[in-house]
Amino acid sequence: TNGSAPAVPSDQYDSLYLSPVTVGSSTLHLDFDTGSSDLWVFSSLQAQSSLVGHDYYMVDPAKEKQGYTWKISYGDGSGASGKVYADKVVVGGVTATAQAVEAATAVSAQFTQDVDTDGLLGLAMSTLNTVKPQQQKTFFDTVLKQLAQPLFAVDLKYHAAGSYDFGFIDKSKYTGAINYVNADTSKGWWGVSATAYSIGNASTSATVSGILDTGTTLLYVDTPIVKAYYAKVKGSKMDNTQGGYVFPCSATLPDFSLTIGGVKQIVPGKHINYSPTSAGNCFGGIQTNDGIGFSILGDIFLKSKYVIHEMGSTPRIGFAQQ
Numbered sequence: 001t002n003g004s005a006p007a008v009p010s011d012q013y014d015s016l017y018l019s020p021v022t023v024g025s026s027t028l029h030l031d032f033d034t035g036s037s038d039l040w041v042f043s044s045l046q047a048q049s050s051l052v053g054h055d056y057y058m059v060d061p062a063k064e065k066q067g068y069t070w071k072i073s074y075g076d077g078s079g080a081s082g083k084v085y086a087d088k089v090v091v092g093g094v095t096a097t098a099q100a101v102e103a104a105t106a107v108s109a110q111f112t113q114d115v116d117t118d119g120l121l122g123l124a125m126s127t128l129n130t131v132k133p134q135q136q137k138t139f140f141d142t143v144l145k146q147l148a149q150p151l152f153a154v155d156l157k158y159h160a161a162g163s164y165d166f167g168f169i170d171k172s173k174y175t176g177a178i179n180y181v182n183a184d185t186s187k188g189w190w191g192v193s194a195t196a197y198s199i200g201n202a203s204t205s206a207t208v209s210g211i212l213d214t215g216t217t218l219l220y221v222d223t224p225i226v227k228a229y230y231a232k233v234k235g236s237k238m239d240n241t242q243g244g245y246v247f248p249c250s251a252t253l254p255d256f257s258l259t260i261g262g263v264k265q266i267v268p269g270k271h272i273n274y275s276p277t278s279a280g281n282c283f284g285g286i287q288t289n290d291g292i293g294f295s296i297l298g299d300i301f302l303k304s305k306y307v308i309h310e311m312g313s314t315p316r317i318g319f320a321q322q
């Protein structure tokens with residue numbers, strides 16, 4: 001069976017996208033995350049005070065994987081931990097009958113205060129799964145064999161609902177050719193590299209290595225590229241109190257592209273005006289990857305494309321224009 005689930009922006013700035021998932025007998029709204037590999041949910045194991053505003057998984061002790069635990073932390077310092085259950089998970093009609101469901105006992109403030117997100121569904125390689133004593137499969141790995149094609153496709157949109165397709169490529173969701181490149185999955189992520197970047201009409205050769213990451217809101221690249229970009233934005237500056245580059249909200253933002261597989265993958269300037277700040281300017285969708293060691297092609301990069309993640313004998317990534 002194949003299936004498709006909507007990806008709905010959680011707020012007016014596309015901070016993250018939420019998809020409905022049936023976990024056991026509950027429908028939860030999860031953040032599908034190609035940057036991690038745990039399916040974890042808010043659960044009845046938590047204090048009631050932590051559950052306010054969230055839908056949550058009502059655990060069934062009979063389904064517990066006794067002695068199994070998990071603990072995850074993300075690049076932004078957020079994290080969660082808990083126990084593991086084997087239960088039915090359904091995404092867009094695709095069913096995993098005994099999927100490892102990681103029920104939270106503790107969740108960091110970033111997640112607790114984000115009342116729309118009921119958990120995450122990891123779509124990176126299962127080698128990054130944090131469950132002990134035995135690593136568990138992602139939902140995608142669990143259902144892989146039942147899919148017509150071993151792939152999922154990501155269709156995130158700018159200030160609009162998109163979708164995640166499992167097992168098929170939806171021709172109505174893109175125009176032009178799909179450009180495939182091999183994925184570097186050696187670190188457990190969907191890794192790609194670019195050979196050039198462009199700011200407006202000016203192209204510069206450079207090697208940009210990074211990961212596709214639907215769980216990251218913005219686009220993080222090497223500092224010299226970020227500086228070159230905002231040099232083209234009148235009134236832009238690095239604002240340490242806001243934690244990144246900001247600019248007057250009236251600024252015209254040049255398009256940005258990364259050349260992947262010989263094809264320019266363009267991010268429209270409009271998408272790079274991420275959100276207003278509390279100080280009366282606007283926060284940039286492109287920021288520096290200082291301290292990370294690689295680039296992170298998050299939602300700002302993805303939301304103009306239809307991106308196929310194919311787990312064939314040689315993992316590939318296909319890019320097409322929405």
Ligand SMILES: O=C(Cc1ccccc1)Nn1cnc2ccccc21
Nearest residue numbers: 033035036074075076078215216292
């Ligand atoms: O953690 C990251 C990317 C990242 C940011 C900074 C340093 C290193 C890596 N993304 N991400 C993927 N899933 C997430 C879930 C919550 C927060 C961030 C999440």
